Amino acid sequence: MSDTLPDRLSTDPDSPFFNEELLRRGVGIRFRGQEKTNVEEYCVSEGWVRVSMGKAVDRRGKPLTMKLTGTVEPYLRAPG
Numbered sequence: 001m002s003d004t005l006p007d008r009l010s011t012d013p014d015s016p017f018f019n020e021e022l023l024r025r026g027v028g029i030r031f032r033g034q035e036k037t038n039v040e041e042y043c044v045s046e047g048w049v050r051v052s053m054g055k056a057v058d059r060r061g062k063p064l065t066m067k068l069t070g071t072v073e074p075y076l077r078a079p080g
Contacts, residue, residue, distance in 0.1 A: 005022070005027065005074045005075070005076070006019065006022070007043060007044050007045050008041070008042065008043040008044070008045075009022065009023075009027065009041065009042060009074070010040065010041040011023060011039075011040050011041065012040065012041065012062070015041065017041065025076060025077075025079075026076060026077035026079070027074055027075070027076060027077065028074070028075050028076070028077045029042055029049065029072065029073070029074055029075075030072075030073040030074075030075065031049050031068065031070055031071070031072055031073075032070040032071055033071070036049065036051065038051045038052045039051055040052050040063060040065050041065075042072050042074060043072070044072045044073075044074065047069055047070060047071060047072060048067055048068060048069045048070075048072070049067070049068050049070075049072055050065040050066070050067050050068075051065060051066055051068060052064070052065055053065065053066055
């Protein structure tokens with residue numbers, strides 16, 4: 001697998017943008033210059049991330065998310 005990350009990636013297994021192999025390697029997100037650890041999905045070309053809102057879940061058990069817009073910089077985390 002190459003070191004280029006997709007334009008859009010999701011942690012939800014039901015999403016068409018889910019990539020288990022890539023997520024297992026470790027993907028970090030820098031949003032507006034700050035490291036984010038609660039990102040559920042991102043899109044670089046459209047400039048947004050979906051972040052989980054605490055431990056709140058919807059009626060299907062999926063985390064409640066909020067869409068934030070800004071500069072998105074995904075990167076692969078260093079192994080270790």
